[in-house]
Amino acid sequence: MSSLTSLPVRRFSASRTLLASVSMLLVAGLATGCGASAEPEAAATPTPSEEINFSYEDYTATIPGNPQRVVVLDSRAGLEMALLAGYPIVATAYDEDGPLSPLVSADAKHLKSTAFELDREEIASYNPDLIVVGDGWGKYYDGEGFDLGKIAPVLQVNSGTDVSEDPAKEPFKAMTDQLALLERTSQSDAAIAAYETSVAEAKEKIGAYTEGKTASVIHAPVDNFNVISDEAIYEVVLPALGFSILENDVINDAPAAQTGTGHVLSYENAVKALGDADMLMVYKADEGADLDPVLKRVPAVEEGNWIDGNLAQRFGFALTYKSLVDDIVEDVEGFEDFSATSK
Structure with a gap:
């Protein structure tokens, strides 16, 4: 159950380092940085289908292809996939000092309820047309009978820890697979390119x-x-x-x-x-x-x-x-x- 625990974080410099790459991600429509809405640019990304039949590993759901009001229930896989997909996030649970927090829109509200005691009424109050959650938490909520699907369609994001037989050789398999199912392959390509650019720059600095x-x-x-x-x-x-x-x-x-x-x-x-x-x-x-x-x-x-x-x-x-x-x-x-x- 360790994957479900709330994890403490150290002082974090991502507000500098991640925002430094925002302009690169913006070109691909992945993110617009702190204080701006993270949406894919229409010119760079084909319009997704109205409805998507999402099926990955052991999870299947029918979700909107272009949601307008997304609530994210975790600060790890769920939040990262929502950011990568360019979803308009209206509310989310995230660590303010976490590695992804600088990429969350300043307009997004912070859920008040705790992860173990979700307030269904609070979630419903944002009138979401999609709820996004990592598979660890998602399975927990299913087991506890939270019935999130009665509020809105639910996308459970596979964190990728068990997808590949050799995750070190295919570190982004779960990301690319799921973004492809969400009809957002260009965002996947841009995120990997941004990572590879950071590695190349790092080698120059500390190699x-x-x-x-x-x-x-x-x-x-x-x-x-x-x-x-x-x-x-x-x-x-x-x-x-x-x-x-x-x-x-x-x-x-x-x-x-x-x-x-x-x-x-x-x-x-x-x-x-x-x-x-x-x-x-x-x-x-x-x-x-x-x-x-x-x-x-x-x-x-x-x-x-x-x-x-x-x-x-x-x-x-x-x-x-x-x-x-x-x-x-x-x-x-x-x-x-x-x-x-x-x-």
Whole structure:
């Protein structure tokens, strides 16, 4: 059920990095940035069918092809797909410091009810002609009998974590498949192009520094830590930026996490497991939490070459991947040894 929990986020620089690319996305009609409505431009995008029979993996629904009043119920897959599709969002649940928040129209209202206690009357008050939600939350609401379909047609967005047999080789399969079903292929192409542009720019900025360096990614709650470098987004982004992903017997022999990704280790093994990492990305359980004292002895942490990660970036589509690239670049440029070598 971890995919349904509300995830804390760190201080976030996406308001700068994502908005810097808005002009590129605007050309493709994907987004118009903070304070503007995110709609596809008519000249660049064919008019969708009046009605779309959406069927992907285990979800089927009949939805409007060109909705006018969209309510989004989550801040991850649902919100990202709504932004990619250029849907006019009238209300949504989103983290104000999340990676996608700068792309949400300033006119969109913020839902007052919590994710676990949705207010159906509040949703209905926006008179939506489409409700968009990620599949994790969508299945939860179905199981709890929220009957969202009685308010408006519902699009459950597949987050893509289980779609491909090798998600690291096909990171955007779920995005491209679903946008094609929504008759918005051009938006998919533009989002991938924007991500690839960010990667190319990142290599120019930090490529000389990252070459030959190893990196690891961990989730670090109180009792132990979970090495999650094998999740698709890191297997794609870190090598693209020049890092190799740290592997060793200590990590590989550790028990698998109950979530199905990563390996769980006690903090007493932190130095042994992570000692050879040149860069460490740490996702803390709470934004303001301090690092475990043993974790502070890991060389990458001692030397200041660690990144305080944003849990909202653990999975997503091309906009999320791009935001992760941009954030890593900004953080690496702040490392003391990067500053020293760049002088």
